[in-house]
Amino acid sequence: MCCVAFSFLLAVSAGAARADEMIMATDDWPPFRISEGDTFIGLDLDLMDEVARRTEAELRIAKLPWGRALTEMQGGGVDVMTGLAFRPDRAEYIAYTDTPYFRCTTAFYTIKGQADKIRSYEDLAPYQVGYVLHSAYFERFDKDRSLDKVGVAQEQILIDMLMKRRFGIMIGTDCQVDYLIKRQGFADKIEKAPYNPGNSVDLYLGVSKKSGWAAKLDELNRVIKELVDEGFIDKIAKDYYGTHS
Template sequence: MSLVRFRFLLPLLVLTAAAFPARADEMLLATNDLSSRRISASESKAGPDVDFLREIARRSDADLKVAQMPLGRGLASMQSGAVDVMAGLSYRDEQARYIVYTDTPYSRCSTAFYTLNGQSKEIRDYRDLSGRQIGYVLHSTYFDRFDKDGNLNKVGVPEEQTLIDMLLKRRISVMIGTDCQVDYHLRHLGLTSTIEKAPYGPGNAVVLFLGVSKKSAWAQRIGALNRIIRDLVDEGYVERIGREFYRTPS
């Protein structure tokens, strides 16, 4: 091709590239965030985890897709590589076989027990859990004493929404969960005057990370994701969305 002809075609090539920009990389998020059932990732209020991942995707020039599924199926999808990322994960050696955890946690919470309003005062000590049906999410770990206690009457279900429904229907008397996540759901479901937190809590720290499937192409970009999460924490972004999502809706 002659230089003159190339100079003639160059503006056309630039215009074509502008008209058809390169497609952003896709990032598929598996979440059991209750709000994601009703709100898509493109809407303004999609739940704290989705909002957090949406900002990570934006800074990564990625197209975020959201797949709502129970925790167990989400972990299985991470293991197979069917999804790319999950948020709200505590570090577990077993899961680290197929998940790369980011090096900076983005949230710190604690384990809590919840009952119907007026009943929480009955649970002031770990021993008060004895004889009660306690709902928990399958494949979750809470704190060592509870996880290993085979004498408690535990009822495992796939997701937190089922626990809340069972508690409201009195099919269980207590549910266990991570306080920052459960408190958010109760506020946004309008249940803060119906379900309350028990005085007893183990006082443990639940540190939450973003996890990336080792079979995902995003695992090769873990360094970039680490930098983005550190920036979001340092900028106060995570704290801001926490204030937005955890305040009681009007």
């Protein structure tokens, strides 16, 4: 497992780093990005450590809230982000690699014994639905202004609020939420609803279009595809899941 120290960049908006330096903006999103003191570990860190090695880059980590990280990508204050689902509005300032490095799906979660009530999208209407701000789930949900949505900063907060019955349903990306639920011993307290939108949440490496690395997108495309084709992602996923998710 990779362990990378991070620095709080006090002037990230001053412009991206030199072309041989790669600033990765990130926050906590286990098991992909796990903050441990002044270091990060996780699947994404293992991935980016290898990307940096193959592109001869010096990887630096900027720990930023997700929304702030997107803002810095827009302004060119950081170079790259991982765990990005494709969204057209983000594509205006982020260049996505061609190949996703991981695939998840969207799921709805309730307190155990309540999930059977959610068998269709329409069944969400009577409930408050917790979600993570600035996240992309699936188009119908993302654009739906009729639902009573409660936005929070992180999935961990969603789980805590669901356990306290602060809302009836939460939405999440299964490859991250399932990991948290299992690790925290909530597998017998929280369950998935039968309704599943059936979408694929593909996770990409994204490059700020104002970064010097945008000119090297072809090289990054090649490296990401190599890592997927070689089974590198499957191998590091086993370190965190025990098996590929």
